Amino acid sequence: MLLMFASPAFAQLKVVATLPFIGSLAQEIGRDRIDVVTLIKPGQDPHYAEAKPSMILAARKADILMYNGLDLEIGYLPRILESSNNPRIQPGNTGNFDCSRFVKVIERHGVVDRSMGDVHPMGNPHYVFSPKNIAAIASGISNALSGIDPANAEYYRHNLKGFRERLVQKQKKWRERSLKGKTFVAYHKYFEYLAAEYGFHIIAYIEPKPGISPSAGHIAELIKTVKRKKPTAIIATYSSGAQETEALGRKTGVKVLLLPNDVGASVTAQDWFSLMDTVINSL
Numbered sequence: 001m002l003l004m005f006a007s008p009a010f011a012q013l014k015v016v017a018t019l020p021f022i023g024s025l026a027q028e029i030g031r032d033r034i035d036v037v038t039l040i041k042p043g044q045d046p047h048y049a050e051a052k053p054s055m056i057l058a059a060r061k062a063d064i065l066m067y068n069g070l071d072l073e074i075g076y077l078p079r080i081l082e083s084s085n086n087p088r089i090q091p092g093n094t095g096n097f098d099c100s101r102f103v104k105v106i107e108r109h110g111v112v113d114r115s116m117g118d119v120h121p122m123g124n125p126h127y128v129f130s131p132k133n134i135a136a137i138a139s140g141i142s143n144a145l146s147g148i149d150p151a152n153a154e155y156y157r158h159n160l161k162g163f164r165e166r167l168v169q170k171q172k173k174w175r176e177r178s179l180k181g182k183t184f185v186a187y188h189k190y191f192e193y194l195a196a197e198y199g200f201h202i203i204a205y206i207e208p209k210p211g212i213s214p215s216a217g218h219i220a221e222l223i224k225t226v227k228r229k230k231p232t233a234i235i236a237t238y239s240s241g242a243q244e245t246e247a248l249g250r251k252t253g254v255k256v257l258l259l260p261n262d263v264g265a266s267v268t269a270q271d272w273f274s275l276m277d278t279v280i281n282s283l
């Protein structure tokens with residue numbers, strides 16, 4: 001009897017997620033049937049993360065690797081994949097799960113690459129704040145887990161159903177927030193999916209291009225724009241551009257909002273739903 005209770009009744013699937021929100025979504029669907037390791041720390045800037053030995057070790061044991069895609073992990077994921085020596089998670093295999101495959105990507109520009117300074121060459125990768133796309137990703141996760149672990153397929157489907165029902169309820173609440181028509185200035189292109197789905201506008205950026213720090217000349221122009229157009233607020237995430245954003249707020253008298261960019265990046269954002277609550281309530 002003691003032995004029975006000491007060992008798990010089933011072997012958990014080993015899931016490695018690059019970003020906290022992806023780990024959180026996997027947890028919503030897989031619950032106690034999966035063991036999730038998340039590579040990027042909450043509050044870390046996801047654009048500039050680097051591969052670490054602990055990440056490679058986690059990838060080596062993974063049954064499935066889930067990542068954002070659209071080149072957001074280009075700085076570390078190729079190395080992790082190669083060094084993991086794990087055939088299950090290589091591109092083309094069932095353990096390689098690119099969440100962006102389920103996303104309607106916005107801001108695809110065609111010929112842009114990182115050498116031109118733009119860190120979003122494949123289109124905007126920050127669909128974390130898009131309920132529509134997250135719903136599609138959750139279905140994809142349920143299917144992928146079922147494919148690897150057919151014995152628990154019904155369990156994953158049941159959890160997906162619960163997730164989708166909760167999402168419908170939440171979306172009703174979020175829509176009541178009447179963000180429609182509001183205008184914001186942002187540091188980085190984090191909130192474009194949310195703007196498109198909730199009808200607000202980001203009229204200017206502190207970064208001249210995603211990933212490029214602003215020059216003094218760009219800031220001077222921006223101060224004029226902000227004073228003329230009087231946006232509701234200037235927004236940034238804790239992980240990038242907070243200082244520059246607060247400086248612009250001081251110079252223009254416009255309110256500054258610092259927001260979490262991912263699950264765990266603020267105390268109120270403990271899973272994907274509460275991340276969305278935090279951002280929408282703040283806006």
Ligand SMILES: [Zn+2]
Nearest residue numbers: 047120189210
């Ligand atoms: Zn970005």
